[in-house]
Amino acid sequence: MIRRRQFLECLTALGGSYVLSACGGGGGGGSSNGAQAQAQGQTAGTSSNVGGTGASTSTATGSTLPATSTTTTASASTSVSASTSSSSSVPANGVPTTSSSGSGSSSSNSSSGSSSSSGSHSSATNNSPMASADGTAMPPATSIIDNQNAVWTLSNGYVSRNGLLAGNNYNVTLVLWIRGIIYSQGTGGQFYGWNGTIWLACNDPRLGGTSTDGTAIPPAPYIIDRVGALWTVVNGAVYRDNTPVGVTSNVALLLWYGGKLWYQDTGGQFHVCNDVDQWLPCRDPRTAVAATPGMFYGINGHYDYTYSPSQLVSFMRNLGCSTYRVGCTDDPVQLNAVVAIARAFQSAGLTLFVLIDSGLQDSNGNFFASESAAYNRSLTCGATVAAALAPYGVTMYECGNELTRANGIVVDSATAGTKAIDFNNANWPVMRGAMRGMIDGVKSRQPTAKCGINFCVADTGASDMLWDGLQPDGSSGYPTVRWDLTTWHNYEVYGDIFDIGADGNGPAFDLPTYCKARYGVPFLITEWNTGPEKSESYRANYVATQLASFYSARKTHNLQAAMYYVLDSGDTTYGIMINGVPIALPYNAFTSFTAAHADN
Structure with missing residues (x-):
C-alpha cells in the first residue's frame, strides 16, 4: 500500500x-x-x-x-x-x-x-x-x-x-x-x-468524426478511430490508412468497440489490436456478462487495526458492505490477526478477500536471484496463508499487491502500462515467479479457491505478457500465469477505468471490457479513491459518482466487486472514518448509495 x-x-x-x-x-x-x-x-x-x-x-x-x-x-x-x-x-x-x-x-x-x-x-x-x-x-x-x-x-x-x-x-x-x-x-x-x-x-x-461505438465492417464501409485513422477490410485483411495492420487474414468482421479495434475471422475467433499492432485472441467484447451478486460493495482495511473483529463486522454492516480486503504474509503476527477476522466474518456471513502480500525481495532486500527462487518463496507463503484461512471460509485470494508497479519492474511509473516495453525485462521473471508461486501455493491447500492477480493504471501490457508467457523484449515460450480473478486498482489520477488513457498519449479505451474479452474471468476493483489532498465534500461527490459508475457496469462488464480504500487511514487522506467515528460527508455518501442500490 x-x-x-x-x-x-x-x-x-x-x-x-x-x-x-x-x-x-x-x-x-x-x-x-x-x-x-x-x-x-x-x-x-x-x-x-x-x-x-x-x-x-x-x-x-x-x-x-x-x-x-x-x-x-x-x-x-x-x-x-x-x-x-x-x-x-x-x-x-x-x-x-x-x-x-x-x-x-x-x-x-x-x-x-x-x-x-x-x-x-x-x-x-x-x-x-x-x-x-x-x-x-x-x-x-x-x-x-x-x-x-x-x-x-x-x-x-x-x-x-x-x-x-x-x-x-x-x-x-x-x-x-x-x-x-x-x-x-x-x-x-x-x-x-x-x-x-x-x-x-x-x-x-x-x-464524419469518430465512428459510433459498435460500428462494424460490414455493413459500414469504414471505421474512423479516435485519432482519425481510417480502418477498412480489403481482401480479408485489416488496413489502417491504406496500410496493413499486423498480420490478419480471413477477416469476416471488423469492430470498433470500447475504444479498441477487434476482428472476427471466418472461423468465429475474435482478436483485439493492442498498442503495438499485434492481434491477440479474445472473446466477443460485446457480450454482456453479469457478475455474481453478493460481494459488490467492499472496503479495505489492515491486519494491525486496533479494532476488534466484532467491531469490524459492525462497521461492515453499517456501511452496507459485504467484502473486506485485508493483506498479510505468512508472518505469524499478521496471519493470526487475519485468522481472527476470518473467524468473525464466517459467523457473520461476510466475505473476507485476502491479499497475500508476498514481495519480490529476499531477506536482504535484494531482488530474488531467479524466477525459481521467487516462486519457491511465494509458494511457501501462499500455502501457509491458505492452510490457515481455509477452515474459516476464505475462498478468494489476491496474489500480490501492485507488483507490476514495483521499483525495478515498471521502467517509468508515469507510463500507462499498455506496452510490454514499459516493464523491466531483466526483473520480469522474478515477478512472474512470485505470482505463479502464490497461486500454486494457495491451490495446493485449496484447489477450488479463486486467485486474483493485481494490476494498476492501464497495465494491459503486463497482464497480456503474463497471460501469454511473454517477456518485455518480445520473446515467448515462458511460463504462463493463469488467474481466476482480474483485479485492478483505479485511483482518480489514473483516469476513468472505462475510458482510460493508453501510452504515447494514445486514445482511451474501456479497460474492463478489454479484460472481460481477453481473460474471461470476473473483474474486481480492489482499491479505488481520489487523491489524499481532496476535501471532504469533493471526496463525497467522488464516492457517489464512482459507485454509480461501477454499479452500472456490474451486469455488463462482469464487475464483481469495488472495494473502497480505506476504512481508516488515521486521518482524512483516504479513510472513511477515524478511530471508529465516521467522516461525515464521504461516509454518508457511501452509505446512502449502498442503501439505495441493492447488490442483486
Whole structure:
C-alpha cells in the first residue's frame, strides 16, 4: 500500500482524453516532402507510428484506399490550433474540435466504451453573414468565402486566398468549405485542412468524426478511430490508412468497440489490436456478462487495526458492505490477526478477500536471484496463508499487491502500462515467479479457491505478457500465469477505468471490457479513491459518482466487486472514518448509495 501512495504522489494525471500534437503532413511550412507530394498528387510513402495507437504523422498525401474501397484514406495527423479564418482547429478526422454540432469525439460512459459523432455538417462554425454555405465545394462553385470574408479560388490546380497562393499547393482538384474550415484534395486523393499557415493531412471531412461505438465492417464501409485513422477490410485483411495492420487474414468482421479495434475471422475467433499492432485472441467484447451478486460493495482495511473483529463486522454492516480486503504474509503476527477476522466474518456471513502480500525481495532486500527462487518463496507463503484461512471460509485470494508497479519492474511509473516495453525485462521473471508461486501455493491447500492477480493504471501490457508467457523484449515460450480473478486498482489520477488513457498519449479505451474479452474471468476493483489532498465534500461527490459508475457496469462488464480504500487511514487522506467515528460527508455518501442500490 505504501508503494501506491508513493506512486500517486509522483504520477501526473493520466486522463481519459488525449490530444496528440501534429508533426507533419501537407506543405507550407510543414514537411517539404509532404508539400512536394501534395503538389505532385503522389504518395511520398513515409509515415511514422505514434505511440502504437494507430495515429501516424504523414508526409504522404496522394494515396488512395485499396481498390475495393471507394473512400479516401485518412491521415492520422492530429489537431493543431488554427490561427485562421475560423476558430476551429484541423483534426485528423476532419471534424473541428471546437464545433458545437456534436460532431467531435466524446468520452464514453461507463458501460458503452467510446462513442462519437455523426458526420452531419453543421453551420455553427460558419458564423460570418458573408460566408459561403456549409458544404460548398469548388467545383462546381467558382469561389468560397470564409468567416473572415476572404475569397478562396481554384485555378489550374492552385488554391488561392484573396488572390494569393495559400501555402504550398498544386494539382488540387477539389476545395471544400465544411464546419468553418477550408479543405483541399489533390489528384492522389489525399485531403488537407488549412490551419491558417499550412495544409495538414486529414480524412475526407464528409466522412464524419469518430465512428459510433459498435460500428462494424460490414455493413459500414469504414471505421474512423479516435485519432482519425481510417480502418477498412480489403481482401480479408485489416488496413489502417491504406496500410496493413499486423498480420490478419480471413477477416469476416471488423469492430470498433470500447475504444479498441477487434476482428472476427471466418472461423468465429475474435482478436483485439493492442498498442503495438499485434492481434491477440479474445472473446466477443460485446457480450454482456453479469457478475455474481453478493460481494459488490467492499472496503479495505489492515491486519494491525486496533479494532476488534466484532467491531469490524459492525462497521461492515453499517456501511452496507459485504467484502473486506485485508493483506498479510505468512508472518505469524499478521496471519493470526487475519485468522481472527476470518473467524468473525464466517459467523457473520461476510466475505473476507485476502491479499497475500508476498514481495519480490529476499531477506536482504535484494531482488530474488531467479524466477525459481521467487516462486519457491511465494509458494511457501501462499500455502501457509491458505492452510490457515481455509477452515474459516476464505475462498478468494489476491496474489500480490501492485507488483507490476514495483521499483525495478515498471521502467517509468508515469507510463500507462499498455506496452510490454514499459516493464523491466531483466526483473520480469522474478515477478512472474512470485505470482505463479502464490497461486500454486494457495491451490495446493485449496484447489477450488479463486486467485486474483493485481494490476494498476492501464497495465494491459503486463497482464497480456503474463497471460501469454511473454517477456518485455518480445520473446515467448515462458511460463504462463493463469488467474481466476482480474483485479485492478483505479485511483482518480489514473483516469476513468472505462475510458482510460493508453501510452504515447494514445486514445482511451474501456479497460474492463478489454479484460472481460481477453481473460474471461470476473473483474474486481480492489482499491479505488481520489487523491489524499481532496476535501471532504469533493471526496463525497467522488464516492457517489464512482459507485454509480461501477454499479452500472456490474451486469455488463462482469464487475464483481469495488472495494473502497480505506476504512481508516488515521486521518482524512483516504479513510472513511477515524478511530471508529465516521467522516461525515464521504461516509454518508457511501452509505446512502449502498442503501439505495441493492447488490442483486
